Amino acid sequence: MDTMTRAQNSRRTTTYDVRGLAEPDAVAPKTAKVTGDTAELDAADLTTRQINLELRRLIYGEGIDEVTLLNPGARHSLAVGLLIRCRIRIEGSLGYFGCGLIDGPEIHITGRVGWSVAENMMAGVVVIDKNAGSLTGAALRGGDLVIRGQVGARTGIDQKGGTIIVGGTAGSNTGFMMQRGRQIICGDVGHGLGDSMYDGAIYVGGEVASLGVDCVEAEMGPEDGELIDRKFGIYDMDRPDSFRKFVCGKKLWNYDNLEPHERKLVL
Amino acid sequence: MCGIAGVIHKGRDGDVGAEMTSMLQAMKHRGPDSTGYALYGQPSDLLVMRFKLANPNETNDFDFDERLEASRREVEERLNKIGATIDRMDGESQYAYRATFRYDGDLKPLTDYVEGVPGAEVLSLGHSLEIIKDLGDAETVSEQYRLGGFRGTHTIGHVRMATESDVDIAGAHPYWAYPFSDVAVVHNGQLTNYHQWRRRLERNGHRFQSECDSEIIAVYIAERLSDGLSLETAMKQSLHDLDGVFTYLVVTEDSLGVAKDEMAAKPLVLYENDEMVALASEEMAIRAIINHEIDTYDPYESEVLVWTR
Numbered sequence: 001m002d003t004m005t006r007a008q009n010s011r012r013t014t015t016y017d018v019r020g021l022a023e024p025d026a027v028a029p030k031t032a033k034v035t036g037d038t039a040e041l042d043a044a045d046l047t048t049r050q051i052n053l054e055l056r057r058l059i060y061g062e063g064i065d066e067v068t069l070l071n072p073g074a075r076h077s078l079a080v081g082l083l084i085r086c087r088i089r090i091e092g093s094l095g096y097f098g099c100g101l102i103d104g105p106e107i108h109i110t111g112r113v114g115w116s117v118a119e120n121m122m123a124g125v126v127v128i129d130k131n132a133g134s135l136t137g138a139a140l141r142g143g144d145l146v147i148r149g150q151v152g153a154r155t156g157i158d159q160k161g162g163t164i165i166v167g168g169t170a171g172s173n174t175g176f177m178m179q180r181g182r183q184i185i186c187g188d189v190g191h192g193l194g195d196s197m198y199d200g201a202i203y204v205g206g207e208v209a210s211l212g213v214d215c216v217e218a219e220m221g222p223e224d225g226e227l228i229d230r231k232f233g234i235y236d237m238d239r240p241d242s243f244r245k246f247v248c249g250k251k252l253w254n255y256d257n258l259e260p261h262e263r264k265l266v267l
Numbered sequence: 268m269c270g271i272a273g274v275i276h277k278g279r280d281g282d283v284g285a286e287m288t289s290m291l292q293a294m295k296h297r298g299p300d301s302t303g304y305a306l307y308g309q310p311s312d313l314l315v316m317r318f319k320l321a322n323p324n325e326t327n328d329f330d331f332d333e334r335l336e337a338s339r340r341e342v343e344e345r346l347n348k349i350g351a352t353i354d355r356m357d358g359e360s361q362y363a364y365r366a367t368f369r370y371d372g373d374l375k376p377l378t379d380y381v382e383g384v385p386g387a388e389v390l391s392l393g394h395s396l397e398i399i400k401d402l403g404d405a406e407t408v409s410e411q412y413r414l415g416g417f418r419g420t421h422t423i424g425h426v427r428m429a430t431e432s433d434v435d436i437a438g439a440h441p442y443w444a445y446p447f448s449d450v451a452v453v454h455n456g457q458l459t460n461y462h463q464w465r466r467r468l469e470r471n472g473h474r475f476q477s478e479c480d481s482e483i484i485a486v487y488i489a490e491r492l493s494d495g496l497s498l499e500t501a502m503k504q505s506l507h508d509l510d511g512v513f514t515y516l517v518v519t520e521d522s523l524g525v526a527k528d529e530m531a532a533k534p535l536v537l538y539e540n541d542e543m544v545a546l547a548s549e550e551m552a553i554r555a556i557i558n559h560e561i562d563t564y565d566p567y568e569s570e571v572l573v574w575t576r
Contacts, residue, residue: 074550092560095551096534112563114550115534131564134531152565153531171531172568190567191529 014047023049028057037065043078044071051078059086074114079107085124096133099126115152118145121162127235134171137164140181146235153190156183159200167237173212175202175246184228186240197248203228205240216249268428269455270297271440271535272547273516274556275421275523275574281543283307284409284417286556287424290547291405293555297548298426301439302408303400305451305518308419310395313354313367314448317390318342318381321362322435323402335362341384342366349377359412360401363390363436375446379474388437388476393449395419395520400439420576421523423516425453437477441518444489445474449520452488454481455533455548456513464509484515492519502526502571516546524573531568538563544574 017024026049032041039058043051051069058064059082066087072078076095079088085104093111103122108129115133118126124143134152137145142162150168159178169187178197188206195212202215203224211217224245232239258266272290274283287304308315320338321331339356342364346353351370359365370377378389391398399412405426409415425440432438444450458464458480465475465483473486484505491501498517502524512532517524525535525546536550538561545553550563566572 074554076549076551093550093554093563095549111560112550114536130562133534133536133565150564153568171565172529 014049023047026050026053028053028061030054030057032058032067034058034062034064037063038067039064040068040070042070043073043075048075048077051075052080055079055082055088059084072111074111076114079105083122093130102126112149113147118143121145131168136166137162140164144231144234146237148237150187155185156181159183163231165231165235165237169206172209175200175215176212178202182227184231184243186237194246194248196252198253199248202246203243204246205243208244208246211246214249214252215246218245218247220245268297268430269440270294270426270548270552271423271453271455271514271516272425272545272552273421273423273453273518273523273525274543274545275576276543277541277574277576279542280309280418280420282417283419283422284414287422288405288409288414289555290545290552291424291426293552294426294547294549295404298428299404300429300434301400301402301427301436302405303398303425303427303439303441303453304408304414304422305391305396305398305424305441305443305453306414306417306419306422307395307449307518307520308397308417310520311367312369312394314351314370314392314394315397316366316368316381316392317359317363317398318366319363319388319390319436320384320386322386322437323362324435325362332361338384338386339364342381342387345380345384346370346377349380351377359399363399363401363412365397373446374448375472378446382474389443389445390436391443391451392446393443393520396443396449396451396518398441398443398451400425400436400441402434402436402439420521421518423451423453423518423523425455431457431480432478438479440479440481442479442482442485444485444492445476447489447492450485450489450492450517452481452485452515452517454484454513454515456515456528457511458483458509458513459511460509461511480511481515484509484513484517488517498522498524499571499573502573506569506571514548522573522575524571525566526571527566527568529569531565535566536563537566537572 032039068089072092074093077097080100083103088107090109094113096114100119106125112130116135119138127146131149132147132151136151136155139158140162146165148167153171155174157176159181161181163182166185170189172190173192175194178200183202186205191209192212194215351368354367356366440453441451461480514533538545
């Protein structure tokens with residue numbers, strides 16, 4: 001083994017308090033190089049909490065517009081909970097739960113991401129150049145989530161808005177329990193597409209292994225083609241010649257499916 | 268939760284002991300209860316047997332050491348009696364031992380005979396497989412058993428967060444595929460038809476050392492292999508036969524395989540280049556041995572992949 005790796009790992013040792021909270025006393029390390037309104041942060045020697053604290057310091061405290069994060073080292077839960085417009089470029093790969101709970105940022109990841117990327121994103125853009133794990137965009141509420149490579153299983157589980165675009169193939173149960181929003185998948189998808197989906201639409205460019213419960217094929221309308229063209233234009237991606245559209249069959253609709261504020265309007 | 272990891276070097280040796288320690292240490296948060304290794308050194312004519320004679324959490328009463336020494340002598344005697352020529356037998360920790368011997372007969376009677384000694388459990392038996400498992404994190408176990416210098420071709424490892432059975436060595440992975448030489452398994456997940464399979468396999472004469480559901484996979488694979496199936500076919504059959512959620516790794520004398528259940532419910536990240544294949548529950552573990560950005564992906568549901576060294 002590379003001795004430097006071991007040294008790096010031991011420098012990053014995480015401490016926990018009695019309740020199991022990680023590094024309760026951590027502070028932003030202030031190690032980022034700031035040039036004007038951009039900054040560069042090398043994460044190699046920092047713990048997860050230090051990285052997130054430093055990002056918050058730069059974006060909220062210093063008002064930096066654009067941060068480049070180097071050496072993320074596939075760690076979990078990086079760049080989470082940012083509720084402000086900014087640009088973040090992550091040079092490398094993330095572990096699980098990356099870019100979760102964000103509202104506003106535009107994040108570009110040059111590597112791969114693990115499970116549950118952009119979980120519960122409210123608004124903003126997350127672009128991933130390589131592959132993503134399972135549960136990509138879980139409970140997504142808004143914004144665009146673009147994966148240029150392939151994704152694992154249960155993409156957009158419980159999706160409630162926004163758009164997920166996948167350049168490669170997707171695994172089983174894609175769009176599981178999806179409630180709103182759009183998914184555009186260029187490659188093949190696995191078994192159980194759109195299983196138990198409530199609403200929203202899934203566009204598939206490749207083969208579908210099988211449909212899930214209450215998911216049916218619908219006809220592509222002009223607005224569907226327009227949406228796909230527009231999104232592929234924005235992210236400069238090659239689109240397959242044709243897409244098929246899948247929606248909810250609404251055979252299992254026997255419940256109140258309105259959001260609380262919509263329910264008030266009906267009443 | 269549990270974390271699993273595997274490395275196989277293609278056509279050369281590597282520092283598998285140190286590599287697996289770094290990988291498992293990086294995943295310590297997935298399972299702090301126990302850590303286990305299955306390491307493959309250079310195959311030899313001799314058989315290597317790793318066994319333990321007591322549990323680390325057993326009461327250390329005043330005649331503990333004497334009892335252990337008596338048991339160890341009993342193991343030695345039984346090995347001689349069954350026709351094995353002992354090369355050497357060393358204590359690896361207070362209660363775990365490593366023996367090498369020459370033996371041409373069937374491994375099952377030998378194992379059963381050795382395990383007749385009170386407290387004895389054969390952790391592994393084979394021409395190159397060595398299973399080392401104990402309580403604590405990877406660095407603790409690696410230091411205790413001096414695994415830093417272990418060179419070999421492939422390895423799998425496991426950090427355990429106990430969910431289905433006790434925290435002790437019997438519940439720790441990897442599991443040796445009793446009584447099949449040089450086969451071991453690590454597993455992340457839970458099996459729901461455990462009791463069904465356990466009864467079935469026990470009727471066929473297999474023994475179980477723990478209440479841990481993962482032990483089923485090792486014995487199941489061993490039985491299929493002894494029926495003459497290839498590793499890949501045996502693993503493919505297991506996708507239908509085993510219920511529950513699982514990602515498991517199997518190693519044999521010359522290959523390493525991975526299987527995922529039909530829901531892809533447990534994570535696995537895979538990295539492959541011309542020299543090696545590395546797999547782990549988290550990419551962080553792979554990055555602990557590769558100090559630069561890498562291209563990885565998650566295998567899909569119901570996938571079975573096998574590599575040969």
